[in-house]
Amino acid sequence: xxxxxxxxxxxxxxxxxxxxxxxxxxxxxxxxxxxxxxxxxxxxxxxxxxxxxxxxxxxxxxxxxxxxxxxxxxxxxxxxxxxxxxxxxxxxxxxxxxxxxxxxxxxxxxxxxxxxxxxxxxxxxxxxxxxxxxxxxxxxxxxxxxxxxxxxxxxxxxxxxxxxxxxxxxxxxxxxxxxxxxxxxxxxxxxxxxxxxxxxxxxxxxxxxxxxxxxxxxxxxxxxxxxxxxxxxxxxxxxxxxxxxxxxxxxxxxxxxxx
Amino acid sequence: xxxxxxxxxxxxxxxxxxxxxxxxxxxxxxxxxxxxxxxxxxxxxxxxxxxxxxxxxxxxxxxxxxxxxxxxxxxxxxxxxxxxxxxxxxxxxxxxxxxxxxxxxxxxxxxxxxxxxxxxxxxxxxxxxxxxxxxxxxxxxxxxxxxxxxxxxxxxxxxxxxxxxxxxxxxxxxxxxxxxxxxxxxxxxxxxxxxxxxxxxxxxxxxxxxxxxxxxxxxxxxxxxxxxxxxxxxxxxxxxxxxxxxxxxxxxxxxxxxxxxxxxxxxxxxxxxxxxxxxxxxxxxxxxxxxxxxxxxxxxxxxxxxxxxxxxxxxxxxxxxxxxxxxxxxxxxxxxxxxxxxxxxxxxxxxxxxxxxxxxxxxxxxxxxxxxxxxxxxxxxxxxxxxxxxxxxxxxxxxxxxxxxxxxxxxxxxxxxxxxxxxxxxxxxxxxxxxxxxxxxxxxxxxxxxxxxxxxxxxxxxxxxxxxxxxxxxxxxxxxxxxxxxxxxxxxxxxxxxxxxxxxxxxxxxxxxxxxxxxxxxxxxxxxxxxxxxxxxxxxxxxxxxxxxxxxxxxxxxxxxxxxxxxxxxxxxxxxxxxxxxxxxxxxxxxxxxxxxxxxx
Numbered sequence: 001x002x003x004x005x006x007x008x009x010x011x012x013x014x015x016x017x018x019x020x021x022x023x024x025x026x027x028x029x030x031x032x033x034x035x036x037x038x039x040x041x042x043x044x045x046x047x048x049x050x051x052x053x054x055x056x057x058x059x060x061x062x063x064x065x066x067x068x069x070x071x072x073x074x075x076x077x078x079x080x081x082x083x084x085x086x087x088x089x090x091x092x093x094x095x096x097x098x099x100x101x102x103x104x105x106x107x108x109x110x111x112x113x114x115x116x117x118x119x120x121x122x123x124x125x126x127x128x129x130x131x132x133x134x135x136x137x138x139x140x141x142x143x144x145x146x147x148x149x150x151x152x153x154x155x156x157x158x159x160x161x162x163x164x165x166x167x168x169x170x171x172x173x174x175x176x177x178x179x180x181x182x183x184x185x186x187x188x189x190x191x192x193x194x195x196x197x198x199x200x201x202x203x204x205x206x207x208x209x210x211x212x213x214x215x216x217x218x219x220x221x222x223x224x225x226x227x228x229x230x231x232x233x234x235x236x237x238x239x240x241x242x243x244x245x246x247x248x249x250x251x252x253x254x255x256x257x258x259x
Numbered sequence: 260x261x262x263x264x265x266x267x268x269x270x271x272x273x274x275x276x277x278x279x280x281x282x283x284x285x286x287x288x289x290x291x292x293x294x295x296x297x298x299x300x301x302x303x304x305x306x307x308x309x310x311x312x313x314x315x316x317x318x319x320x321x322x323x324x325x326x327x328x329x330x331x332x333x334x335x336x337x338x339x340x341x342x343x344x345x346x347x348x349x350x351x352x353x354x355x356x357x358x359x360x361x362x363x364x365x366x367x368x369x370x371x372x373x374x375x376x377x378x379x380x381x382x383x384x385x386x387x388x389x390x391x392x393x394x395x396x397x398x399x400x401x402x403x404x405x406x407x408x409x410x411x412x413x414x415x416x417x418x419x420x421x422x423x424x425x426x427x428x429x430x431x432x433x434x435x436x437x438x439x440x441x442x443x444x445x446x447x448x449x450x451x452x453x454x455x456x457x458x459x460x461x462x463x464x465x466x467x468x469x470x471x472x473x474x475x476x477x478x479x480x481x482x483x484x485x486x487x488x489x490x491x492x493x494x495x496x497x498x499x500x501x502x503x504x505x506x507x508x509x510x511x512x513x514x515x516x517x518x519x520x521x522x523x524x525x526x527x528x529x530x531x532x533x534x535x536x537x538x539x540x541x542x543x544x545x546x547x548x549x550x551x552x553x554x555x556x557x558x559x560x561x562x563x564x565x566x567x568x569x570x571x572x573x574x575x576x577x578x579x580x581x582x583x584x585x586x587x588x589x590x591x592x593x594x595x596x597x598x599x600x601x602x603x604x605x606x607x608x609x610x611x612x613x614x615x616x617x618x619x620x621x622x623x624x625x626x627x628x629x630x631x632x633x634x635x636x637x638x639x640x641x642x643x644x645x646x647x648x649x650x651x652x653x654x655x656x657x658x659x660x661x662x663x664x665x666x667x668x669x670x671x672x673x674x675x676x677x678x679x680x681x682x683x684x685x686x687x688x689x690x691x692x693x694x695x696x697x698x699x700x701x702x703x704x705x706x707x708x709x710x711x712x713x714x715x716x717x718x719x720x721x722x723x724x725x726x727x728x729x730x731x732x733x734x735x736x737x738x739x740x741x742x743x744x745x746x747x748x749x750x751x752x753x754x755x756x757x758x759x760x761x762x763x764x765x766x767x768x769x770x771x772x773x774x775x776x777x778x779x780x781x782x783x784x785x786x787x788x789x790x791x792x793x794x795x796x797x798x799x800x801x802x803x804x805x806x807x808x809x810x811x812x813x814x815x816x817x818x819x820x821x822x823x824x825x826x827x828x829x830x831x832x833x834x835x836x837x838x839x840x841x842x843x844x845x846x847x848x849x850x851x852x853x854x855x856x857x858x859x860x
Contacts, residue, residue: 096315098354116348116355119317125356133359137343200317206325206352216349 015087015165017157018118020126022046024084025154029239030072036236037069040151042128043077045084052077084158092164096121101156103218107148109228110140114218118153120160127153138220285335288369299324306364309357317353326351326361334371341375539568539576547573548580670766686768690761 016022023042030037039059056073059065096119103114114134119125131149134140200206208216223231293300299320304311310323329351334342344362351358365371539547543565550564550573558570565573 096317098317117353119354119356121315122354122356124360125354130355130359133344137345200319200322200353206322207329208350208352213349218345218349 013092015090015092015161016123017154017161018120018123018125019154019157020124021128023154024081025151025158026077026080027151027155028073028076030069030076031239031243032066032068032072035065035069037063037065037073040148040155042147042151042154043081045081045088049078049081052081087162087165090165090169092161092168099160101153103149103152105148105152106223106228106231107145108142109223109225110142110145111221111223112145112149112218113221115216117216118157120157120164127157134218138218140220285338286374288373291368291370294368294370296328302368303327303364307361318357322353323361326353326358327365330362330365331370339375341372539572543567544576544580547576551577682772683765683769686772687761687765689768690764694757694761694764 017024022045024045025040026043027040028037052074053070056070056077059073060067060069098117098119101116101118103112103116105112116130127150128146130153131146134149135146140146287294293302303323307323309315310318311320313319330342330347333347333350344359347362348355348358362371546565547561547568550561554560554564558573561573562568562570568576
């Protein structure tokens with residue numbers, strides 16, 4: 001992994017998820033005939049595509065879903081992988097950038113809220129390991145939570161990486177000299193990034209102000225069964241509404257037919 | 260690489276741990292003995308190379324050191340508890356990935372979370388569940404292995420190095436730690452030599468409780484051989500500092516073959532000089548102070564209250580405190596009413612004397628001043644003589660605060676000058692009377708002593724010529740008497756303490772009288788001032804009333820003037836109209852006349 005560390009941080013690098021392993025976060029939400037299947041996991045994009053089918057078949061079998069799900073799952077995964085691969089090979093701005101990552105997720109009855117800083121230039125950082133430590137430290141027993149956190153982090157990193165690609169492209173187009181280019185990158189892609197000089201300058205202390213501790217502290221809530229059900233119902237309603245809207249303008253379908 | 264370190268100015272490598280009693284002791288594994296607050300070791304540089312190749316703003320050696328120091332300090336705030344990464348990261352600004360890396364590094368080296376509950380192993384149940392369908396499983400496997408290694412290490416750990424602590428953070432001292440210390444230098448060189456520890460290693464107890472650490476056993480040295488705590492004394496190796504064996508093992512010649520009996524020297528724990536050397540935490544000191552104020556000099560109770568220190572420790576600690584002795588006295592005095600009230604009045608007196616000093620200064624003659632000094636000296640002498648007498652409580656309260664006696668006498672003299680002769684005499688008389696009620700044998704003493712006690716106090720404010728003459732005559736007598744009494748007190752101490760008590764009572768009386776006088780004066784002054792204020796207010800109101808009346812008059816006048824003006828105006832207008840009507844009619848004039856009639860209506 002060490003070889004991946006860019007020596008000159010300003011040099012653009014090829015697109016990838018800015019983490020130790022280049023895994024694609026995949027999110028599935030499929031509903032057929034009243035059966036709903038929701039899942040999120042990460043996938044190695046270099047795996048052969050036959051694995052996708054194997055995975056779908058096994059999942060459907062394990063979860064005892066109707067066999068119509070298999071094709072839908074394969075379809076969805078393939079679409080998301082294709083989208084990821086479309087970015088591969090493109091350059092992205094590889095400078096050191098610290099972005100805040102906000103976690104707000106619910107798995108079964110556990111609600112997790114947290115905020116962390118992530119260095120986009122650190123290709124040794126490992127969302128899976130972070131999630132694991134998180135669960136150990138907070139004594140979370142639900143085995144689904146760890147992967148959910150990891151996927152949530154990966155999704156945000158993926159999002160930022162895509163933005164990075166766009167901003168790198170923009171920089172290349174506007175050939176206004178080095179300084180201007182840097183400025184553009186800093187202002188465009190650095191919208192959410194933190195000011196490193198301010199944080200790590202000689203005067204600054206890396207110890208956070210006490211009143212900010214709460215902001216960066218994980219909050220774990222266990223909901224009661226009724227609360228969880230209520231939330232489930234609301235989410236389902238929202239999802240249906242969204243789906244109706246999507247169906248209307250056909251945006252949802254075009255996204256999948258493109259592949 | 261040497262980095263400036265402001266937060267731990269007193270910390271350096273503790274190689275000479277044996278006499279580092281002023282510092283707290285922490286346990287770290289021997290393979291981490293390279294660690295130092297002031298430096299960044301090669302190990303750290305290799306493991307965190309990204310911080311040392313200056314490629315990034317957020318990764319510099321300084322920032323690395325800040326991260327490291329913060330994490331270790333955080334752990335040492337409570338070394339019994341396992342520090343979690345989640346706790347640390349909320350306080351640190353920076354990439355969680357890199358902070359996690361440092362955290363793992365410190366944990367793997369045992370610089371944090373060393374010796375905490377073994378059940379808290381790193382590899383949790385969540386590990387296997389991650390990376391279900393991807394190559395992430397690979398990484399989680401390797402992590403599990405790492406966790407296992409940790410567990411193995413934890414189980415077999417035997418070596419502890421005492422580490423200088425940053426000031427302000429108090430941590431448990433590990434029992435038997437000295438034994439382990441000895442092993443450190445040899446193995447530390449290897450760095451990761453933990454695997455080679457022999458079978459004489461011991462398991463870390465799962466929890467080091469507070470009382471374990473600070474209790475009796477914590478300060479005893481553990482035997483190098485049998486591990487037993489050396490109660491009475493132990494032998495320390497001359498050649499290899501810190502290598503300790505207990506007396507039993509020494510007798511049985513049960514020590515390492517490479518050593519000779521001559522290499523060991525006996526160290527007697529029972530001897531004095533070991534006390535007061537150990538560390539007191541702030542909370543312990545607070546407990547001690549609490550105990551002393553509550554129980555006074557009952558050290559058994561104090562010991563029980565502090566819990567973690569012995570009686571002797573408590574005493575020596577209290578003596579070391581800058582105000583400890585006074586505190587002790589204050590609490591001891593509590594038992595005796597009179598004296599305690601003396602204590603209070605003494606404080607008050609300080610205030611009054613300092614306030615009135617300038618006034619009395621000119622009126623004091625040289626002679627009297629001398630006399631004051633005399634009496635003070637006598638009192639001091641009496642105090643010292645009184646030392647041997649059999650009234651422990653009383654004696655203590657006087658002897659303890661060095662020149663209390665002399666200053667007391669001085670203050671009595673001074674006070675009596677302030678309040679005037681009659682008051683002082685009355686106070687002295689009352690004091691003697693009440694003392695006599697208490698102790699019949701005092702009557703005899705005071706019958707002889709009475710007049711010179713009152714004179715002893717000196718009355719410089721007397722303007723009367725005759726008394727002054729008498730006083731002059733008396734002073735000589737007083738001096739005689741006092742030297743007599745000095746001799747007398749050296750033989751029997753009863754009278755001297757009585758005298759002091761009379762003096763105290765007199766001082767009290769005098770002070771009370773003076774206070775009363777002052778209070779009365781103050782009250783009068785207040786009344787006077789109040790009267791002035793009220794008068795001034797009344798005058799003000801009167802003035803106002805007068806002013807308003809004047810205004811009213813003026814108003815009335817003006818009103819009548821306005822009325823007159825109105826009338827004349829009206830008549831003028833009527834006149835003008837009449838003239839106009841008489842002169843003939845024109846259209847314009849008609850209009851204007853209409854207008855004015857309207858106006859008039």
